[in-house]
Amino acid sequence: MKTALFVASGRWPHAIAAAVLALLLGCAAPVRLPGGWPESLAALMPADIILLGEQHDAPAHQAMEAAAVQWLVAQGRLSALVLEMAEAGHSTAALPADADEASARAALVWDERLWPWQPYKVAVMAAVRAAVPVLGGNLPRAAMRTAMQDEALDAALPPAAHSAQLQAVREGHCDLLPEAQLPGMVRIQMARDRSMARTLAAAPRAPGQTVLLIAGAGHVLRSRGVPQYLPRNFEVKVVLAQSGKAQPAIEIEADLAPVTAELPPQDACAPLRK
Structure with a gap:
């Protein structure tokens, strides 16, 4: 399956690509990519950083x-790949290009309880195979309590x-959260965004190359997400993947809002109510 991780040129048949990706992602049916994807990324170049926001439960994303x-x-x-799904301080930079998945997961200290490996392994291993470092960007869990109590973060936005x-x-x-807990939870969200921004800013880059962040959609919003914590001299582009229909407000938050098929309706709050 290793050859499926490489693309010979910038132009490749979407039907074939989608079928291969569906196989690798373990989907029961082929995943349909948005029209023109990923070639539409060319319109965002040059960019020091591209932030790609996903809906976590959307396999197409x-x-x-x-x-x-x-x-x-x-x-x-591509000069580096940064992930919300791994903690800052962990990296595949020391791995050889022929490293296996187990080695990549170990290098990133991947926590399957928080983030299933299967949906993200193709992106991670494509970077590893190309000798592009994959960097954890998220706030370490050990730092969350400190962030929750850091009132200085209240003025960061x-x-x-x-x-x-x-x-x-x-x-x-x-x-469902008590109002008294909200300020601390907001600080954690802001600290996570700041952590990813710091990882992006410190990531290796060469002229003409970009650093790509994969994170949840809320983290890449221009108005309150990672862009708020990046140095102003960086050329930053935002892509917000949408399921079913792009929200009108997205226009001011992103440079590109590709749309994938609508997800089946579900009550995401049901588990929390229990």
Whole structure:
């Protein structure tokens, strides 16, 4: 299956690519990539950093990420891959290009309880095979308690953005969190964004190349996510993958909002209510 991780050129049949990605991602049916993906990334170049936001439960979004890594590698444009799914301080940089999945997971200290490996392995291994370092970007769990109590973080965002972040955390927890816990949870979210931004800013890059971040959609929003913590001299582009229909508000948050098939309806709050 190793050959499926490489793309010979920037142009490749979407039907074949989608079928291969579906196989590798373990999907029962082929995943349909958005029209023009991943070649549409060319319109974002040059960019020091590309932030690719996903919906975590959308297999098509992980297929998009795998295709994006493959395309950037084939174009010689990927200098590093940063992941929300691994903690900052862990990296595959010391691995040889022929390292196996177990070695990559060990290098990233991948926690299967938090993030299943299967959806992300194609993107990770495509970078490893190309000798492109994969870097953990998320805030280490050991630092979360400190972040929760760090009141200095309250001023890290403009007031309107901070209010929007608080509302997003409230809604993300299905309005079930006690109000007293919300400020601490918002600080953790902000600290996670800051951690990813620091990893991106420190990642190796060469002229004409870009660093790609894979993270949840909320983390890449221009108004309150990772871009707020990046140095202003970086050329940053945002891609927000959407399921079913792009939200109008996304236009001010992203440079590109590719749309994948709508997901089956489900009550995501049901487990929390229990």
